Amino acid sequence: MNLSASGLRRVYRTGDVTTEAISGVDVTIESGEFVAIVGASGSGKTTLLNTLSSLDTQFKGTVELGEHSLGELSESKLARLRQREIGFVFQAFNLLDHLTALENVTLPGFFGPLDNTDPRQRGLELLGRVGLGDRAESRPPQLSGGQKQRVAIARALFCEPSIIFCDEPTGSLDQSTGLSIMHLFDEINRDAGMTLVVVTHEPYIADMARRRIVIEDGTILEDKTQTPRWPSEDDPQDTSTPLNDETSDQESTEAAS
Amino acid sequence: MNFERFIELVTQSLGRNRRHFLLSGVGVVIGIATLFFFTSLGEGVRTTVLEDVFVIDQLEVVDPAAGAGLRGGGLFGGGGLNDRTVQRVEQVPGVDGVYPKMKLTFPSRASGGEALVGSDMGIEFIADGIPPEIVADDAQDNLEFRDHEAPRSCVDDGECPDGHTCNGGECAPITCSPAQQPSDSPCQGASYCHGERRQCALPIPLLISPYLLEVYNGSVHTALADSDGIGGNLPRLSEELLIGFEFDIIFGESFMGRTGGVDSRRERARLVGFSDRAMQLGATMPLEYVIRLNEAFSGEESAEYYHSLLVDAERNEDVALVAQHIEDELGLELSDRHQQAERAGLLILLLTLLFNLIALIILAVSAINITHTFTMMVMERRREIGLMRALGATKRQIQALVIGEATVVGFFAGLTGIAVGIGAGILVDTAFDNYVGEFPFKPNTLFSWSPWMFGLAIATAIFFCLLGAFLPARRAGGVDPAEALRGR
Ligand SMILES: Nc1ncnc2c1ncn2[C@@H]1O[C@H](COP(=O)(O)OP(=O)(O)OP(=O)(O)O)[C@@H](O)[C@H]1O
Ligand SMILES: [Mg+2]
Numbered sequence: 001m002n003l004s005a006s007g008l009r010r011v012y013r014t015g016d017v018t019t020e021a022i023s024g025v026d027v028t029i030e031s032g033e034f035v036a037i038v039g040a041s042g043s044g045k046t047t048l049l050n051t052l053s054s055l056d057t058q059f060k061g062t063v064e065l066g067e068h069s070l071g072e073l074s075e076s077k078l079a080r081l082r083q084r085e086i087g088f089v090f091q092a093f094n095l096l097d098h099l100t101a102l103e104n105v106t107l108p109g110f111f112g113p114l115d116n117t118d119p120r121q122r123g124l125e126l127l128g129r130v131g132l133g134d135r136a137e138s139r140p141p142q143l144s145g146g147q148k149q150r151v152a153i154a155r156a157l158f159c160e161p162s163i164i165f166c167d168e169p170t171g172s173l174d175q176s177t178g179l180s181i182m183h184l185f186d187e188i189n190r191d192a193g194m195t196l197v198v199v200t201h202e203p204y205i206a207d208m209a210r211r212r213i214v215i216e217d218g219t220i221l222e223d224k225t226q227t228p229r230w231p232s233e234d235d236p237q238d239t240s241t242p243l244n245d246e247t248s249d250q251e252s253t254e255a256a257s
Numbered sequence: 258m259n260f261e262r263f264i265e266l267v268t269q270s271l272g273r274n275r276r277h278f279l280l281s282g283v284g285v286v287i288g289i290a291t292l293f294f295f296t297s298l299g300e301g302v303r304t305t306v307l308e309d310v311f312v313i314d315q316l317e318v319v320d321p322a323a324g325a326g327l328r329g330g331g332l333f334g335g336g337g338l339n340d341r342t343v344q345r346v347e348q349v350p351g352v353d354g355v356y357p358k359m360k361l362t363f364p365s366r367a368s369g370g371e372a373l374v375g376s377d378m379g380i381e382f383i384a385d386g387i388p389p390e391i392v393a394d395d396a397q398d399n400l401e402f403r404d405h406e407a408p409r410s411c412v413d414d415g416e417c418p419d420g421h422t423c424n425g426g427e428c429a430p431i432t433c434s435p436a437q438q439p440s441d442s443p444c445q446g447a448s449y450c451h452g453e454r455r456q457c458a459l460p461i462p463l464l465i466s467p468y469l470l471e472v473y474n475g476s477v478h479t480a481l482a483d484s485d486g487i488g489g490n491l492p493r494l495s496e497e498l499l500i501g502f503e504f505d506i507i508f509g510e511s512f513m514g515r516t517g518g519v520d521s522r523r524e525r526a527r528l529v530g531f532s533d534r535a536m537q538l539g540a541t542m543p544l545e546y547v548i549r550l551n552e553a554f555s556g557e558e559s560a561e562y563y564h565s566l567l568v569d570a571e572r573n574e575d576v577a578l579v580a581q582h583i584e585d586e587l588g589l590e591l592s593d594r595h596q597q598a599e600r601a602g603l604l605i606l607l608l609t610l611l612f613n614l615i616a617l618i619i620l621a622v623s624a625i626n627i628t629h630t631f632t633m634m635v636m637e638r639r640r641e642i643g644l645m646r647a648l649g650a651t652k653r654q655i656q657a658l659v660i661g662e663a664t665v666v667g668f669f670a671g672l673t674g675i676a677v678g679i680g681a682g683i684l685v686d687t688a689f690d691n692y693v694g695e696f697p698f699k700p701n702t703l704f705s706w707s708p709w710m711f712g713l714a715i716a717t718a719i720f721f722c723l724l725g726a727f728l729p730a731r732r733a734g735g736v737d738p739a740e741a742l743r744g745r
Contacts, residue, residue, distance in 0.1 A: 046743065055647055056739035076651045083649020090742060094644045098273035110262050111649040155648070 001085060001162040003052060003195070004028040007061035010047050021047040022059070023218040031162065034189045034196045036206040039215035045199045046167055048215060052197065053086055053165040054078055065163070083112040087156030091168035093148040095140040101127060102136040105154045126154035130184060146177035153184060163195040164188070170205055179231060182208055204231060267661040274634055278662070281630035282670035284623025289674025289718045292616035293710060294681050299609025301705035306601050315533070316580055317592040318346060318566040338563040342589070346566055349582050351575035357563035359547045360385040363554040364511035369504025381513065382506050383539035386547030391534060391567065395464060397500050398529035400447045404545040405459040420448025420457025430456035449525055460503055460527035461542050466535040470494060475696045496531050503527045509554050519554055534567065565592065620721045627725025631659065635733045642733055643741025652734035659733045663726030664719055671718030675711060
């Protein structure tokens with residue numbers, strides 16, 4: 001599913017003050033790409049991600065995901081599209097503390113039909129895939145930051161979306177934990193062919209993508225493909241095997257919150 | 258959203274915010290308890306008052322002249338109630354049956370009671386007669402409520418009542434002597450040997466009103482309980498104790514006076530049952546006895562006019578219409594018991610409504626409280642709601658979630674309210690039983706709990722919770738996901 005925006009603008013109004021957070025963006029992201037969006041704080045990264053990902057439809061211009069034009073879809077069709085085609089991973093994890101890891105992962109299944117899969121089965125399978133097969137019944141407060149983000153990733157994968165949007169997915173994690181999360185993303189992108197759009201302001205994260213878009217004051221300053229660069233094998237903080245590793249035990253819980 | 262999953266989601270959410278939900282439900286519990294308490298109290302009191310005290314489903318046409326002691330209007334085609342009046346009332350739409358009542362129009366007294374209170378007592382005897390068919394079910398004695406002196410055809414003795422034989426195709430009394438020992442007497446079973454006629458006879462069957470028994474037990478017995486003499490030894494009476502009780506009636510003679518020109522006559526009577534149709538302060542016998550006795554003691558004319566007509570409506574709902582028709586179209590007068598009953602019913606209804614209004618105010622206030630609590634919860638959960646929207650929830654699903662939570666709160670608050678209402682009722686009943694003395698028609702319980710009240714209570718509880726949750730639900734549906742998920 002291709003994603004394209006043209007003449008995209010987004011203006012915030014608070015009282016008399018208007019802020020043009022996105023001022024004329026044209027961009028096309030093709031199915032299966034791994035794109036990093038970088039830029040200074042306040043440059044409009046989150047705003048761009050929200051408009052591209054259907055969370056925010058108060059934009060001018062057009063955004064098209066596959067054959068759908070996001071600005072024209074009805075509220076319920078938009079919800080349906082989010083449920084089936086779009087996955088989200090946030091800096092703040094946004095897990096529900098009163099639910100178990102498994103219940104958090106299966107949450108998207110509450111809002112729309114599932115194709116004949118048993119939600120519990122699928123949830124367990126996904127938890128296994130992100131290396132948390134044994135923490136299905138734990139609640140978020142009992143998990144480290146990295147573990148929480150893995151649960152959030154499993155949740156994003158629940159409905160097998162075609163595109164995943166991540167807003168600073170490693171922003172709340174220390175570097176080695178962030179790296180293992182990025183390995184997980186990379187794997188998802190390669191194996192399942194899911195499109196990956198990651199907002200970050202950490203250069204080493206942006207280096208891992210195959211395309212880098214630089215935003216400044218609401219416009220695209222630079223947009224180029226690149227050779228992904230991962231931290232070298234001998235980097236002491238690097239963890240080579242992203243899955244089922246022991247990093248989670250070393251992650252500090254403070255880093256998570 | 259599949260229903261089971263929806264319930265699961267609601268349950269998860271309720272589980273987390275337990276304290277909020279408990280707090281928001283408290284007001285509804287109090288409101289529903291109040292509503293349930295007063296509805297069941299009003300219903301219970303109404304039932305007692307209307308069905309036992311006033312017998313509302315029964316109309317009685319009265320003769321205005323009879324009350325004033327002025328008979329004779331009937332001679333000129335006016336006031337009196339006779340068979341023609343009966344026919345006219347029978348024609349009124351909705352009327353199922355009309356049953357004339359006639360009072361004894363001459364003085365009489367009763368004597369007896371040794372078996373019951375230990376010594377014979379004499380008392381003025383007041384009675385009326387009604388057609389036996391309307392009280393067929395009320396006689397509990399083997400001596401049915403019927404005219405035993407009416408001619409009865411027969412083929413053999415077995416078809417005749419006690420003390421009678423089949424003679425020439427008709428039952429005839431057996432001759433006897435009052436001097437005979439009961440064991441030698443030919444008057445078997447329920448029959449006795451009549452002293453003057455020297456024939457076996459069956460006692461006159463009597464019905465009395467349960468009201469009379471209530472008045473006796475509730476007032477007379479209670480009031481005299483500690484007094485000296487015979488009054489202090491009066492037993493509390495029950496229906497079982499009284500049925501089958503026999504005593505003598507001396508017709509044509511009383512403590513107040515005698516009937517001129519006609520000798521008094523002594524007959525035995527027997528209590529065969531209790532009936533709402535029976536006279537309230539007196540006894541009731543089959544109509545034919547009264548007609549014959551009035552003819553004999555106060556002349557033919559007095560036996561032609563009835564004192565009142567009982568009117569049965571086909572359905573309870575018709576009673577008011579029938580009453581109106583009888584009064585307006587036929588120009589007849591109804592006993593004020595009907596009006597009193599309607600007034601009492603209305604008063605109780607108004608009181609019930611008043612208290613229910615208070616309950617509704619409590620509920621309205623709790624609905625506002627729910628609006629506050631739910632709004633607070635929605636604000637606290639903005640981020641969670643935004644997340645759900647991002648994961649594919651529609652506005653409607655988010656609204657449904659809040660509405661679902663309110664429904665569950667309403668349901669359990671309703672149940673708790675009912676439990677509290679019943680608990681309070683039982684407490685009041687116990688107190689009423691222990692601290693309030695006997696009085697006529699003192700009911701076993703002041704409350705009447707019917708299935709519709711439970712349904713109504715739950716529905717009302719849910720209704721007010723939904724009312725309270727309406728705005729918060731809309732607010733929850735309106736949460737902008739991009740806005741709610743930003744930052745932290
Ligand atoms: N709800 C809002 N109302 C008004 N202005 C807003 C709102 N959200 C963002 N802005 C403004 O829009 C601009 C872009 O904000 P945005 O959050 O997209 O930046 P960002 O690149 O994600 O920054 P950061 O790296 O700090 O997350 C900023 O100037 C910000 O102040
Ligand atoms: Mg941002």
